[in-house]
Amino acid sequence: MSSWACQSGGWSTFDCVTTPGATFTHPITLNIYNVGPANSVGSLITSVTQTFSIPYRPSADLVNCTGGRWYQASTGTCFNGYAANITFNLTGLAIPNEVIYGIAYNTSNYGYTPIGTMPCSATSEGCPYDSLNVALEGVTSVGVNPDPDSAYFNTLTAGWYCDNGVGGVGSFRLDSGCWTGYKPSVRFATLNIPANANQCKNNGWQTRTRADGTLFRNQGDCIQYVNTGK
Structure with a gap:
């Protein structure tokens, strides 16, 4: 996720102030479809909702950055949002080789069930979940993205779809033609244990795992695991 929320002030008003380590909590849903x-x-395979602790973004650094951004000293870079990983527990779930997934959560005015006006709505910093985004990753680092210029999207705003809503609005559907470089940053850690040595051959070892989720170094390592469990 990418958190732009501030404890006080705001990212857009350049006066963001956050105590280091401060967080807020919010429920987020992962949907997985065939x-x-x-x-x-x-069809829906599973829907899991968990409440996560999300960090507020760091305070604005008016010395090293412009536009109210915060400064990451380790890279010498200024950012608006703060990247934070969340992990869903899908233990015991069996899924096919290809799936469609969606991330959903409610904000003041958006989501399947918008939250509406709350006490935080009247504050200068606003409600933190209104400044929470799904983080993006431009390049697939592991696995295969079968269609890098498409995404699955649900919005009531026609102009936010690549096809300007021609394919319908207000439903989670395929949207093609304008998503290259703007794909959600996500990783699925799955177990794919080889049942026999043949499954290690012809590069099969590259997609197999041990029971603890670790990967094989090569074909021989995979075959040894089949034969010895080590």
């Missing part, structure tokens, strides 16, 4: 015909959204 892939339907023509890459449409198929």
Whole structure:
């Protein structure tokens, strides 16, 4: 996730102030679907909602940065948002090789059930979940993204779809043509244990794992695990 929320002040007013380590909590849902015909959204496999502790972004650094951004000394870079990983527990879930996933959460005015006006709505910093975004990653580092210029998206605003809503609004659907470089940053850690030595061959070892989730170094390492469990 990418948190732009401040404990006081705001990122857009350049007066963000946050106590280091401060967090807020918010429920977030992961939906996983089968892939339907023509890459449409198929049947729901599972829906998991967990409440996560999300960090506020650091205070604005008016010395090293402009525009109210915060400064990351380790990279010498200024940022608006603060990246924070969240982890869903899907223990025991069996999924096919290809799935469609969606991240959903409610804010004041958006989501499946908008929260509406709350006491934080009247503060200068606003409600922190209104400044929470899904982080993006431009390049796939592990696995394969079958369609890098498409995404699955649900909004009531027609102009936010690549096709300007021609394919419908207000439903989670395939949206193609304008998503290159703007794909959600996500990783699925799955177990794919080889049942026999043949499954290690012909580069099969590259997609297999041990029971603890660790990867194999090469084909021989995979075959040894099948034979000895080590």
